[in-house]
Amino acid sequence: MSARSFLIWRGDADGGRHARYELEVQTGMVVLDAVLAIQRSTAPDLAVRWNCKAAKCGSCAAEVNGRPRLMCKTPLDTLPEDVPITVEPMRAFPIIRDLVTDVSWNYEVNKRIPPFTPKPDADWSIGQEDVDRMEEFRKCIECFLCQDVCHVLRDHRLQSQYFGPRFMVRVASLEMHPLDTLDRRELLAGDGGIGLCNITKCCGDVCPEHIKITDNAIIPLKERVVDRLYDPVAIAVRSFRRRLPLQLR
């Protein structure tokens, strides 16, 4: 047992402040344990979103000591002892109350991505190497920490122009399914705004699932987009096809 201080942001969309809490903590505690202990003892009206306590559900995303993290996956003993631990809501999203943010923009973006669409006559034989390629992307738990840290969304507030790293991962998992038939590259280049990512790799750094978002999802997608939209041969073919009568295209 030892005493730790916490500065937890309290407030709503109209504003707020940090409130200080003191807590006796035990070895092995994570930030979520501490926040819930504070909710039980001195702050019964502290609003938090959490569920699985095992880093699987993605609910308890917040900023701990200024860094986007899952509260349930951040042991207290990994944080400096000589200063209070700050816990704040994710900054890229509108605040609902205390640590709870409105992440519904992400769910709306998700709806704009055309779903898995297999070949009608597929024989469903898939190689393990194809599975392995998608596997990394399927690990995403949609905590939205990557969206929170992405400077396009966090600092430039370009939510209307860029889907964000989470949805580049989602598109990558669909595009790399060996039996999927859709081509989402025009969506990526247009509404998806993949060009706005300038590969700073902050998203992968905060990913609790260690997905190499930039290297394995965004860069390969950027390459595919370039191949599709800026390849001179492809442009010539498309331009030629546009001149043909419809039935011959």
Add this chain to the structure above:
Amino acid sequence: MTVTHDVLVVGAGLAGMRAAIEAVGLGADVGVVSKLHPVRSHSSAAEGGINAALGNASPDSPEEHAYDTVKGSDYLGDQDAIEILCREAPADVYQLENWGAVFSRTEDGRIAQRPFGAAGEPRTAYAADITGHVLVNVLYEQLVKRDIRVYEEVFVWKLAVDDGVCRGVICWDLLHGGLTAISAKTVILCTGGAGRLYVGTTNAYACTGDGMALALRAGVPLKDMEMMQFHPTTLAPSGVLITEGCRGEGAYLLNADGDRFLTRYAPHAMELASRDVISRAEQTEIDEGRGLNGNVLLDLRHLGAERILENLHGTRELAMTFVGVDPIEEPIPVRPGAHYHMGGVDVDVWGRTEIDGLYAAGECACVSVHGANRLGGNALMETITYGRRTGRHAAETALGRQPGTVRGSALSDAQRELDTLLGRAEGERPWRIRDELGETMHENFGIFRREEQMQRQGEIVAGLRERFEHVVVDDKGAVFNNDLTQALELGFLLELADCMVVGGLARKESRGAHARPYDYPNRDDANYMKHTIVRWVDGRPVLDWKPVTVTHWQPEERTY
């Protein structure tokens, strides 16, 4: 505001989403209401896999799957329900694959299957060790594709039942506050388990048995509630799950002396014996002083780094984060933790309850597929197969009916009850009662059960219920009021605990998860091969019994 649907699904885990997709496919207007965003549901924590006799790893058949399940259930499962599950499972798994679920593969490109506890053949299809997570995301994509209306972060507090027919629900909006009614011709409860009855549980905080308690209060009986499965490999103290897939891959369980102690409990199946057998063996080792700080050890080291990284990377990550152990280098300390409720809302093979228009599926229901002990990999399969069947029946019923509505008086009654709760200024806060419930259930209604402890637990629960009458919610706000929802959930849990104790005391034998080594060490088929049934009458549980359906398999001794 009047909101109405043909079919309303409560809960958006695998069973709920599968039911909703099926119902929409039949032309019903479907709403889904969940206290979580769907992909946050606890189904996504299921790691190991989903059982179907695909026969990809060895010759297999639905009959063999059914036999293993019947035997695993310690002959308390209803054999007609089990046969349906095992027969329909393969097509359901291929359907999931067609929707984009990418399972791990065999060398020739088919769905791979791995051995799991108490299964005669390698039968468990899997997506590495994130199977539930993959399936949740696939079903959510199908939900979105069909534009199914989801009421997210809305807590269902009451069922509206009128003239013996379920008319809808009354719910509390977590984001904005306020009680509302949602009317429906049929309602399907898919709210998952109630692991939060115990302090040490693999279950998420949301697993508070909401659907079971809603049904109970509406007059529907619960079945086999004493049957709570303890998973053999969970991390102390919070109960984070370590998948059975580890043992499927060949991990050993060791005691403090480094012995593979299962040689003395399950010499043939060893680490792949059924979960109840292994949890009891572990608890015996710990109780007799051969544990380490209340744990035994799960040793993966001999599997080698490559195999651990490839097939069990999620497990490694959990062990490193929550107990600071890298399983490539050191064994993981594990102990049994409350994991899965075999019991639940009494339903038939179409998910129907006793109340017209009310259905249940998934963990919150008891068909019964799992009887006294569930096999690993059968829960995910049940959510899909019985979610689909229940969605089908609920939709067909709804489409043949005139719309019903939740009566205004039901909403105003609920509002008054809520005002009373929020109006109380002094009293005890809910978490203290919740902690005491979880700790005493562990102590008195855990892996091994004694008559006098169960009786004491009954008295403790009665005392806690009395204290709950005076519970105070300090947070009076409308927006994301955690204090309020935790109080309402506690009300559910207390009634379920009462039902469990009544069932446990009545079952004077040892069967599956219900182990009474001190007074009734054997299974007693002559007197107790039957389901406990508990009804809520005048504010207390009343016991009844119901026969087990036997089709092909007569009870035999269960050894592994």
